[in-house]
Amino acid sequence: MPASILSKRRIPQKSPEIRKSTVKFLEDKEGVCEEYAGLTALFLDEMGFENIVITGRAKDESGTMVPHTWNMVKIDGQWYHLDILWNGPIDKDGKHISVNEKYLLKSTKTFSADHSADAEYLSYTKLATKDYTKTEDEEVFNPAIPGLNERE
Numbered sequence: 151m152p153a154s155i156l157s158k159r160r161i162p163q164k165s166p167e168i169r170k171s172t173v174k175f176l177e178d179k180e181g182v183c184e185e186y187a188g189l190t191a192l193f194l195d196e197m198g199f200e201n202i203v204i205t206g207r208a209k210d211e212s213g214t215m216v217p218h219t220w221n222m223v224k225i226d227g228q229w230y231h232l233d234i235l236w237n238g239p240i241d242k243d244g245k246h247i248s249v250n251e252k253y254l255l256k257s258t259k260t261f262s263a264d265h266s267a268d269a270e271y272l273s274y275t276k277l278a279t280k281d282y283t284k285t286e287d288e289e290v291f292n293p294a295i296p297g298l299n300e301r302e
Contacts, residue, residue, distance in 0.1 A: 186235040187219040200224040202274055204231075206267040220265065222274055223255070229277040230255035231265070255282030 175185040194201040201223040208218035220233040233253035258278040267275045
């Protein structure tokens with residue numbers, strides 16, 4: 151069932167041989183950007199956040215622009231870019247080498263340093279005008295989750 155929900159949300163990748171269902175992605179514990187973004191979209195849906203899966207291009211380690219997929223999410227009335235895959239880089243053996251916030255809730259200006267959305271998503275990317283800023287009492291990212299921890 152998750153794969154059918156997900157397939158309605160995104161444009162199929164141009165290389166169908168590397169597409170996996172969300173279930174297969176979870177079973178294998180590995181996937182490409184499209185699966186990470188798709189699973190992130192499902193989690194965001196479940197938490198009540200408006201979001202979209204974005205396709206485009208991003209610079210790889212050599213600086214070459216390659217096909218890539220990431221998310222945008224609306225939090226507290228503001229849209230942000232979110233690249234879960236690039237927030238937790240892995241080494242050549244598939245082990246996580248770090249976790250950072252470099253690609254967590256950023257503006258289009260910040261993301262455009264190494265990400266470029268396909269033309270059909272430009273109307274969304276224009277909405278991401280600022281990076282998320284933690285409040286003074288937040289040690290880590292802590293958005294208001296609809297129906298769970300509404301901010302006053």
